[in-house]
Amino acid sequence: EVQLVESGGGLVQPGGSLRLSCAASGFTFSSYWMNWIRQAPGKGLEWVAKIKGDGSEKYYVDSVRGRFTISRDNAKNSLYLQMNSLRAEDAAVYYCVKWREACFDYWGQGTLVTVSA
């Protein structure tokens, strides 16, 4: 059974940093692109970043490029999102999501990031 378990969310001040983690199990982690998708309170889904199975390619939405870094450790079956220079508009539930051909097929339960002074 595929499981994705996020952690690391919390309250952070504007300008601060946070590192999210996602522990994956139930599939060959290194074979799949992985993503972070976020959802601000009461809003829709927004793709944030993705990383190739071997970590060789990374892509970001324009609003976080240069501030967020996606990474993975295939030996630990783990995905990460380092978030720096956080802004109020980054506040959201962040989901760790597996990608298969042409769809996001498995989603974690999400971790809440709150940005407030």
Added chain:
Amino acid sequence: QTVVTQKPSFSVSPGGTLTLTCGLSSGSVSTTNYPSWYQQTPGQAPRTLIYTTNTRSSGVPDRFSGSILGNEAALTITGAQADDESDYYCLLYVGYGNWVFGGGTKLTVL
């Protein structure tokens, strides 16, 4: 910038059939946009319903079906049930490696 369009809300009576649609701000949706659909109940993570236009994800009942209707992607739910009351998001490939979510449709069953 390409926008993926969905009606903000939709209502259906229990037992009814409904079709939610997903379009593009510029152009028509086709199978080459690889439409997928996601269901999200309040407080829960999204769940994948349909991918590549009309393939049901594992465990999804056959009351849910996907298609292309005219120039839009469509999600049809037959025999609506109370627990179908959720937000539904579509995802489309819009070219150059970019995938974009629609804004979501809030379905009410009453």
